[in-house]
Amino acid sequence: MSATISNPNDLPEKPGVYLLKDVQDEILYVGKAKSLKKRVKSYFKEELEDPKTRVLMRHFHHMDYLVTDTEKEALILESNLIKKHLPRYNIRLKDDKRYPYLQITSEDYPYYGPFTDVTSVRSLLKLLKPVFQLRDCKRMDGSCLNYQIDLCPAPCSGQVTRKYYHENVEKVKLFLEGRQKEVMDLLKKEMEQAAANHHYEKAVVIRDQLFSLGEVMEKQKMEFNRSLDQDIIATANDGEIVVVVVFRVMNGKIMGKDDFLMEGAQENSPPEILAAFIKQYYSGPRKVPAEILLPVMIDDRDLIEKWLSDKIHDGEYDGAEGTVDVEDLSGMDLNTFSVSLRVPDEGLEYRLVQMVTKNASIILNHHKQARGALLDLKTYLKIPRIPRRIEAFDISNLAGQMAVASMVVFEDGKPSKNHYRKYKLETPGPDDYGMMREVLTRRYNKLMDKGETPPDLVVVDGGRGQLNIAIDVLDSLGIKTGVIGLAKEFEQVFIPEVAIPLILPSNSPALHILQRVRDEAHRFAVKYHKNLRDRNLKSSPLDEIPGIGPKRKMNLLRHFGDFESVKNASIDEITEVKGIHRNLACEIYGYLHQAKD
Structure with missing residues (x-):
């Protein structure tokens, strides 16, 4: 009730x-x-x-x-x-996201994705893929390039049996559970068996797997004699910023680290901060370890231990993407298994907790430095709020053709790549001002429709003209926030209602943040534009026209921007393209318009 x-x-x-x-x-x-x-x-x-x-x-x-x-x-x-x-x-986890998680699907040939702790798992999978030859695509209509370069055994085209592929997947599951020694022993037995049966090619393949796997394991330098899965959690608080750090230990090996900012926790004690964090951190689709080591004990210890233990007994975690089945790979009875919260006071575990606490202090100092630079930026730019969230825009096009825009987001001075957006622009070009108006209007119309909070600072690539466009768009939508234009030449910062552009000191951390934001927006826009251009170049109806080879096709697409523009061009316009004489222009025009009809 x-x-x-x-x-x-x-x-x-x-x-x-x-x-x-x-x-x-x-x-x-x-x-x-x-x-x-x-x-x-x-x-x-x-x-x-x-x-x-x-x-x-x-x-x-x-x-x-x-x-x-x-x-x-x-x-x-x-x-x-x-x-x-x-x-x-x-007390709240800042930007508490539903982090994606590693999934082994129930298809005949499982693939992986999405991932938790994206950076570290992506690096690990990059190392494991060539060793175990994992399929990472959803296509099942024949072998792809990965098969040609020996990165995948192509189960989809029958090159290996289902049994063989699933044995590889089981080894990966063991490895990701921290049971690397079992995988090594298993591979050694298979190699010896293959050699005994005179299957020397197979034995060589397994030998190479063992060697590569040994290199992967070398990268995990921190190891100690425990078979228990543990999370080690510590916090640091300077009265303004609160950081929580988690080290994940699996089978005695430190497998990864996460750090989080907490909001509304500045005046709370470490036990209160840790209790609030644990309740939010483990409420999602996250594996619960056997032990959680802490620097101080929290209130409600018995209740939280029971809640975490019940999550394991229930066998599944409710997540944003569905449910994750928890499979016991260690042989323990999950029905009697219980989670323990502990505060070690001596030995290796005590030193580990101290190490995690030290990491929390180091990360806190990084955030303090970034916060100082953002505070300087607020002062320089005379904006109402510290620019904790910055959205920056850049345009990329080829003589007005195939125009795209990027929006990158920085939060607390660091890129927030899951918030990046890219836009295909419809403004006829070349018209940089019109393109900037289009992307800003699309972005902030959507923001207003969703009732989201505007960023603390909007940065547009360019000078006074681009800034005036941004001011006009934001004013028309009733959005009151900081906005500047940042020109590449002389690093000039254009500010509303200030005639002379601002030049920040070259050694200023505030300037360095703006430069990183501007350069990242440019990189993201150029990358998207290049991808679209390459896609157009790779496959086109122009390939079917006699007399059009790769070089002439490239000249046509570079001149007109895209295939549709070639299709709409007149014979005289096609003749202007390098390497296209009038007779060939007539053939191109006739072929395209015949196909159109």
């Missing part, structure tokens, strides 16, 4: 979740309780010790509550409501 009240004495003495709200009915804080009445009454004491709670209660007007059957249900509901509503006074 749920209800709205303003007096805590009206609350039941049952487990549940409470939502503290202001006079506008905005949710200020979400909490869970074993007894709603006892917990919420603590907010109404005359003397509140916690400064953050004192500020919260100044804005309090009324509350909603939801009763649950158990405290564990309240814990899960609390986590879901915090993610959904992002209350101002809750």
Whole structure:
């Protein structure tokens, strides 16, 4: 059940979740309780010790509550409501994304994707693919280029048996579970068996696999004698920025690291920050380890241990992309398995926790440096907010043809590539101003339609003209935010209502951020334009015309920009292309218009 009240004495003495709200009915804080009445009454004491709670209660007007059957249900509901509503006074994972995860599909020939911890897993798969020859495409209509260059055994065209391919996949699963030694032993046995049966070519292939796998394992330098999966979590807080770092340990090997920013946590204690993080971090489709090592113990330890253990017993994790089946590859009984939260006080595990804590402090310092540069940028540009989110735009075209635009996003001074966008432009060219107007209008119309928050700073590549276009578009949509133009020549920064462009000191970290943003927008636009151009060059109806070879086709497409423009050109216009005489121009025109008819 749920209800709205303003007096805590009206609350039941049952487990549940409470939502503290202001006079506008905005949710200020979400909490869970074993007894709603006892917990919420603590907010109404005359003397509140916690400064953050004192500020919260100044804005309090009324509350909603939801009763649950158990405290564990309240814990899960609390986590879901915090993610959904992002209350101002809750500790929150900054930009808590539903990270993609590694998946082995149930097809006859499984492929991989998407991935958690994208950078490290992509690097690992890059190393493993040539060793185990994994299929990474969805096509099943015959062998592709990967087969030709010995990166895939082409199961889709029957070059290997289903059994052979699945044996390779099982080895990859073992490897990704941290059981590399088992994989090495298995391969050694297969090599010896192949040699004993005089299958020397197969033995050589396996020998090469062993060698390559040994090189992969060399890259995992940190190893210790534990067969247990563990996550080691620590936090650092300077009163303005809060960082949490997670080291993932599998079978005694450190397999990866993640770091996160926490919002609304600056005035909270380390146990409170860690508890909030654990509840949000493991609520998604993430593997729960046997142990979680911490520098300090959190409140609700028993409840959180039970919740995490139940996630394993249930055998699946609810995720944004569906569900992930949890398969026990270590032989343990998941029905009796329990998760443990521990604070080691000596030995290797203690040193590991200290190492993760040190990493958190180092990452915090990086964020402080970036925050300082962004603060300088706010001062230089005279914009209302620190530019924590910057959106930058660039145009790329070939004499007005095949025009594209890029939008790149930087958050807290770092690229946020999952927010990048690319646009095919329809503005007839060459018209750089019109193209900039088109991309900005498309981007910010969509932002307004979705009710999203505008960025703190919009950067357009170019000078006063491009800046005026950006100002006009943003004003027409009623968007009030910082906007500048950044010219490549002399690194001039054009600011609204300031006649003389700003020149930032060449050694300024604020300038370096702007340069990285501008250069990244340019790189992304040029890459997209090149991909489109290459796609046009690779396959075209021009290939069917007698007398048109690769060189003439390239000249035609470069001159006109794309195939449609060639098709719409007159004979005289086609004759202007290098290497095309009038008779050939007539043939091209006749062929294309015959095909059209």
